[in-house]
Amino acid sequence: MAQAPSPVKLARVRTVAQDAMRGARWWTLLDLEKTLRADAEFWRDLWAPSLAIAAHKVGLKGARATLDEAIDAGFHQTDLFEPELSAAFGRDPDWAQVLERAKANVPAPPLRITAWPEPGTGAPLRLDRIEAHREGQLASRLPRPSEGAWQTARDLLAWTSALWRHANARINAGDAVDVLEQVALGARYSCVEYSIVLAQGLNALRIPARRVWLRRGDYHDGVGQGHAVAEAWIDDLDRWVLLDGQHGAYWADEDGRPLSLPELQARERPARPVHVGPRQAIQDPALWWAYF
Structure with missing residues (x-):
């Protein structure tokens, strides 16, 4: 596992990676893979799918590898990356199965409210004021x-x-x-x-x-x-x-x-x-x- 970067470096790399995604600078994003793998908060759900798209954009073999890795780890939010994901991998013969694998990862909510109580008298209004x-x-x-x-x-x-x-x-x-x-x-x-x-x-x-x-x-x-x-x-x-x-x-x-x-x-x-x-x-x- 890659060593976790310092918070300052991680914030900087996240910003560079986001800008690379928005600006279609695919090689810039791919060059950050080692550091992004150490981003435990966002690797599975953001960077791994993004790197798969980037790898496909530049024509790398095995471009889908990080996406498959993310799904194996529990990734399921494919809708956040459409239409890019389907444009990149939709012609793969097993694409329907890939989406089903991702869908199966959606966890049940820990609590589901089925009967909403009527709100009573609320607490005093709290405004968000600076000191x-x-x-x-x-x-x-x-x-x-x-x-x-x-x-x-x-x-x-x-x-x-x-x-x-x-x-x-x-x-x-x-x-x-x-x-x-x-x-x-x-x-x-x-x-x-x-x-x-x-x-x-x-x-x-x-x-x-x-x-x-x-x-x-x-x-x-x-x-x-x-x-x-x-x-x-x-x-x-x-x-x-x-x-x-x-x-x-x-x-x-x-x-x-x-x-x-x-x-x-x-x-x-x-x-x-x-x-x-x-x-x-x-x-x-x-x-x-x-x-x-």
């Missing part, structure tokens, strides 16, 4: 507020989404000032850090906001099953609105009305993502809608 002595430092880094709360929230949403490109790195126990300081030095983080900056930034601008954790129905196993966003109370609209800092987007109904988390969860039909920042539009809305 009081740090609020001035944060406010000085934020865009100037607009006249209305909704425009201010939209401006901060767009600004937050443009701060860095998403990466699977994390900053432990950091607040929005910590994140912004590290981003200024070139660091890149996950959806969690977008939600920290957005929620704490909104509160610093006197717009009540909280962070929200979203989970897919199959969140109990695999990668990419959770997502972090913010929800803000917008006086102009007299409602809570869910704001996705990673994508620079909120979700709206058929009339263009911004929606809260409970409204999104109650819908039978997907809502429409509305983008306000410079980030590329969500490429697969149905994938992200699964979090609601």
Whole structure:
């Protein structure tokens, strides 16, 4: 087994590997295999399937080897890598069996709730505020507020989404000032850090906001099953609105009305993502809608 890299090196390699995947720099990704094998958190569910695709793209023999290895180890999230996986290996005579092997790896959830209790009176609302002595430092880094709360929230949403490109790195126990300081030095983080900056930034601008954790129905196993966003109370609209800092987007109904988390969860039909920042539009809305 490869020796585990230091946390700093691992974060850097993860970012390089992610960028190589997005930019179709297949040889760059393949050159990182030794280090990626030591990434116990993501090897089976992310890097092994990605390396199989990369190996096929450059024409290496036995390109499917790391995919088969991952399936033998319990990988099952083939849908996250489509249509690339089927484009690469769909003509293999045993491809249907490969998919069945992966499907058989899906574990049963440890707990399944079949009867939902009626919620009673909730605890006092907890907003995600930065420590009081740090609020001035944060406010000085934020865009100037607009006249209305909704425009201010939209401006901060767009600004937050443009701060860095998403990466699977994390900053432990950091607040929005910590994140912004590290981003200024070139660091890149996950959806969690977008939600920290957005929620704490909104509160610093006197717009009540909280962070929200979203989970897919199959969140109990695999990668990419959770997502972090913010929800803000917008006086102009007299409602809570869910704001996705990673994508620079909120979700709206058929009339263009911004929606809260409970409204999104109650819908039978997907809502429409509305983008306000410079980030590329969500490429697969149905994938992200699964979090609601």
